[in-house]
Amino acid sequence: MDAIRADELIGLFQSWRDMFAAERDFLIALDGKVGDSDLGITMSKSFAAAYDTVAAEGAAAGLTKLLRSAGAIMAKTAPSTMGTLTATGFLRGAKALEGKDAIGTAEAAAFWRAYATGIAERGKAKLGDKTILDVLDPVAGVLEAQAASGAALAPALKAAADEAEAALERTKAMKAQHGKAAVFQEQTVGLQDAGATVGVFLVKAMSGYVAG
Amino acid sequence: MDAIRADELIGLFQSWRDMFAAERDFLIALDGKVGDSDLGITMSKSFAAAYDTVAAEGAAAGLTKLLRSAGAIMAKTAPSTMGTLTATGFLRGAKALEGKDAIGTAEAAAFWRAYATGIAERGKAKLGDKTILDVLDPVAGVLEAQAASGAALAPALKAAADEAEAALERTKAMKAQHGKAAVFQEQTVGLQDAGATVGVFLVKAMSGYVAG
Amino acid sequence: MKKFLNDPANFVDEMLEGIYRAHPQVTYVNDDKRCLVVAKPKAGKVGIATGGGSGHLPLFLGYVGDNMLDGCAVGGVFQSPSADQMHEVTKYIDQGAGVLYIYGNYTGDIINFDMAAELADIDGITVKQVVGNDDIASSVVGEEHKRRGVAGIFFVYKAAGAAAANGLSLDEVTRLADKARANVRTIGVALSSCVVPEIGHATFSVGEDEMEIGMGIHGEPGISRKKLAPADAVVDEMMERVFAELPAGAGDEFAVLVNGLGGTPKEELYILFRRVSQLFEAKGSKVKYVWIGEFATAMEMAGASISVLKLDAELDPLIAVSVNTPFFAHYKA
């Protein structure tokens, strides 16, 4: 697949839904270490709702409308920190792609940049604060570089997914500054951040979907 | 010992206290089967208070005054069913011995008869209802027979204690009609009654104390 | 045992000290903290006393206050108070109009209240008694006198308290209290045991996936132990027994109490009430008054009970009367 159009976007949401359903218990356990164990529940719920919504609206609604609808329903369905932040990400991503009907490498870069910036604004987190931002910011950076070098979508996303995994690994060394994990301070060092893990899952599933 | 005078009565209360302290956990467990597990606590508490009271008053107070004081403090200390019934027993027993300063066989018979009657009136239980009455009524009967035949206190109490054990055995076949055990109905058949067990302990400790 | 306490032997008296420090509306007589009374008895009013074991807060003492009770003899955990203590409370709350005892049907309490009534009689105080026996799981129809008293006594207190506050005579207060008693039914369900401080461990157990319908508030056995069912099914089974004794027809009106036994969150009590309300609705009956929360507990026992009072023209206005006690406030809207 060389670009994601409205039709494929619906399929991508199905992949995300299935992946978060499968990772539900893993994310519950991960969030349970220095959080409140809800992450698996909120992510599986909100992506299930998002898929249902985009599937019901259908490809005719168009790429950006589907992204907006997904963001809106996610904000209603799972208003946890990660739920609201991912929802904000989709809404901002939709805005960034206004007028586009396909996501190629450049659009993917724009999408994830807007996504990361939206999260940073809403959550008031900085890089290095051990959040999802520490994965999505480098992901956007890699995609921007890939776009600049004219890479096709599949290899660009593969590079982004690899960078996401590396970035997640780097969150282990950080100390949580936000949310429920923040009170654990030093104890969070050595652990991968739960929200950053969600970031990796999002990018990897997208990469896998595009690779077919 | 051929009779229990005020001095010995204090010693008898000490024996009762020690015995109920030793049997505390056993009675808790026994009452736990078809009751509320408080019997070991209430009995050990009330006899500890009774001993402290009679020891503080001293033998000079006289036999019946000591019995009355014991009954009164027991009623205050442990107002559970068995606590109030045994307290009533001591108060009625004291009344029956009015004017006496020693308990020989005849007085022991009068004491336990009054004790049993007091319990029957206060608790409105009949013979065969699986209560302490099913031990104390035959105990009084044996003592009355022993007194009639001129037996000394020690062998009379030994006979009473033997009868108490036999009577307790007979409570196993009965169905509880009163108190917390009553709701267990058929399930109480086969179990010895907890209150009747207290009756056996009272008489056996008295017999043991008199035997030396 | 995981409890906030110092010496278990002082559990009740330290709790009472906390209560007196928190609530100056109540005090005690005879230099005995376990003889709890209202600080300002109302002259000329029929006095209402209750009593029973500790471990059931807000039962029993929590209902001493404006338009409810005047005194309470407080026992050890799950143990009756003494006749002596009841007698002291009786003497203080008698304002010349006599005293009504309202308490639950347990041998220990009966024996002691009977003795206290005898002692009060010697003092020339007229005492009447109403003995709560609302627990339908504890004996069959026709043998109601053997039934235990549980959370439904709340309605008896409320009716009697209002009647006394209205200035009615001891005979009338007794009649109305007894009418409330006769019109209330309770059924409980337990999910776990509880720990008596001086014993220190659970006195019985309920299996990890089991419930016991009809278990008493001291852990007395119920009528069936089975696998925990969905909330709606549990309520259906419980209410079927209630409706068998208190038929609910079109236009009938009721007061309902959904009571937590101690360890059950309020969220769950509301899930139970949702179904109770649906069942009354299906019968065309009205739940005119409802209270949901902890009214008669068994320490930290997980579980709940449902009490239902059938209203009539006499009971309805009594249940509606505002009440203010340290543990329970009811503002008439």
Place this chain on the structure above:
Amino acid sequence: MKKFLNDPANFVDEMLEGIYRAHPQVTYVNDDKRCLVVAKPKAGKVGIATGGGSGHLPLFLGYVGDNMLDGCAVGGVFQSPSADQMHEVTKYIDQGAGVLYIYGNYTGDIINFDMAAELADIDGITVKQVVGNDDIASSVVGEEHKRRGVAGIFFVYKAAGAAAANGLSLDEVTRLADKARANVRTIGVALSSCVVPEIGHATFSVGEDEMEIGMGIHGEPGISRKKLAPADAVVDEMMERVFAELPAGAGDEFAVLVNGLGGTPKEELYILFRRVSQLFEAKGSKVKYVWIGEFATAMEMAGASISVLKLDAELDPLIAVSVNTPFFAHYKA
């Protein structure tokens, strides 16, 4: 998991249905049960909204009622409600005088209330925010903005509710709410975990003989886990931290809230209060108002918290105002 529920996914909505069936004083807007509001808003009054996760009853929605709050956005168990729901509540309770949000300092709630305030601003509704951060165990002095909000928010609600009922402006209501917020400190101690219905098992554990001082109401870690000590020693340790931040001198006056986290019997809360009262007494300070019971819970968690509000001439009369909500009634004597 031993709970009264049907499908865990319906836990919150069925609970809410029970609440609406029981308490006609509250209703909901936007056809969404999770947007709870007073049935009869007072014209011209500053509206006060709160919101937060479920599982904490009577927090948060239980304080919607006369002289307290006007609306509450209700989240899933331990989850924030959505910005959308907060916005709907805001629109309904705004009576032209603006709306104050009072909620606890949790990232999810902040993010959503911020978004809701933006949406309300677009509608031309003025919104102010006061974010409760009373839990002294959750961050050190100097970093108070990082502290969690727990049971002490009760006093913020009470002060703000009274100020709004007195007809004060949004700025004044906000100022007084913020003053209450700045003057309240809470410290908690947990003895056990709790079970989120959709998770189905305890999310953390506390050893059989352990306690954790400072644990949050979602199980967030506290400041020390150690062997359960006698009640007096536990209170001494907790109150030492409170007194370090809210000095109590001769003649100073306080309001105190002893709050059960869900599974702890009231008896034990009174044993805790006994000691709290002794400590104030020893300092010559007065506990002028006290509430003891369940005010902010964590499902069936065993444990308690102590909240202390330092009174002054402005806060005192606000705390004294009578209140009547479905979950909390306070009758001024």
